[in-house]
Amino acid sequence: MPHAHHASVASALVSAGLILVALIYVREWIRLHRLNLDNVQAWRAGGFMLGLFLIWLAIASPLSALDHEMLTAHMVQHLLLMTFAAPLILLGAPVKTLLYRLPHRLVQVMGRSSQSTGLHQVWSALTHPLICWLGAAGTLVAWHIPGVFVLGLRSQNWHGIEQASFLATGLLFWWPVVQPWPRVSKWPQSSMLLYLFMATLPCDILSGFLVFCDRVVYPVFLSSPRSFGLSALEDQQCAGALMWTCVTVVYLIAATVFAARLLSPYRSEEWSILQLESERSAVRTEPQQMEAV
Numbered sequence: 001m002p003h004a005h006h007a008s009v010a011s012a013l014v015s016a017g018l019i020l021v022a023l024i025y026v027r028e029w030i031r032l033h034r035l036n037l038d039n040v041q042a043w044r045a046g047g048f049m050l051g052l053f054l055i056w057l058a059i060a061s062p063l064s065a066l067d068h069e070m071l072t073a074h075m076v077q078h079l080l081l082m083t084f085a086a087p088l089i090l091l092g093a094p095v096k097t098l099l100y101r102l103p104h105r106l107v108q109v110m111g112r113s114s115q116s117t118g119l120h121q122v123w124s125a126l127t128h129p130l131i132c133w134l135g136a137a138g139t140l141v142a143w144h145i146p147g148v149f150v151l152g153l154r155s156q157n158w159h160g161i162e163q164a165s166f167l168a169t170g171l172l173f174w175w176p177v178v179q180p181w182p183r184v185s186k187w188p189q190s191s192m193l194l195y196l197f198m199a200t201l202p203c204d205i206l207s208g209f210l211v212f213c214d215r216v217v218y219p220v221f222l223s224s225p226r227s228f229g230l231s232a233l234e235d236q237q238c239a240g241a242l243m244w245t246c247v248t249v250v251y252l253i254a255a256t257v258f259a260a261r262l263l264s265p266y267r268s269e270e271w272s273i274l275q276l277e278s279e280r281s282a283v284r285t286e287p288q289q290m291e292a293v
Contacts, residue, residue, distance in 0.1 A: 040093050058076070064077065077163065078243070090175065146218055173199065177254060210236050
């Protein structure tokens with residue numbers, strides 16, 4: 001199958017999938033809003049829809065065809081998936097919205113099943129900030145190694161895996177920051193500020209290398225058409241500068257919002273109440289677990 005035809009079919013499938021997800025989410029959000037059962041504010045729902053649009057823009061729009069010609073277009077895809085779309089999707093609390101549709105008894109059975117099979121412990125370990133940071137940083141570095149980078153350009157299947165890994169590790173990275181599922185963290189909330197700062201380091205190193213390197217790191221772009229009048233080296237510098245700027249600004253905004261929430265007296269009181277309720281819930285579930293044993 002020709003590469004262009006393969007890409008067009010994949011774009012159509014991705015577009016159809018995103019439209020289906022958007023319709024399901026909007027239907028459930030409107031239904032819960034009419035029943036006064038919805039705790040997801042309108043701006044969060046809007047953020048979720050914007051996140052889906054950014055995923056489409058990165059994967060299924062005409063922009064996705066430019067990443068074979070320009071490193072800047074590839075960097076825009078990477079930023080849209082990991083830095084912008086991922087936190088917007090989590091802010092929309094899709095799991096919380098869709099769970100209201102399920103019967104309460106079924107939700108309880110699912111919770112008990114996850115406890116008995118150890119899935120809860122696996123998920124807790126997977127969403128630990130250290131694992132989330134390593135996953136995002138490792139994905140970023142691995143896919144920008146020249147040999148691996150070229151593999152993603154030459155193979156449509158590997159290119160799809162690359163984009164999926166960007167989105168998946170982006171969601172994983174932002175999970176401890178956004179915390180879309182209501183539970184008490186085992187790590188201090190103030191540590192998220194250090195978490196965000198440390199996350200900028202791999203991006204700064206990579207973007208700085210691309211900006212100040214005096215040679216083209218990815219020679220495959222030397223034979224590409226000169227889009228927008230940029231040479232291969234200028235395209236590389238533009239991509240590095242774009243990544244440097246966007247990551248710094250987004251992480252700085254996130255850290256500012258997080259710090260403001262930590263310093264808010266109302267937020268501190270709400271966090272204390274949530275922690276107390278979590279401890280009480282843990283105490284109530286211990287006798288049930290002992291009886292099951």
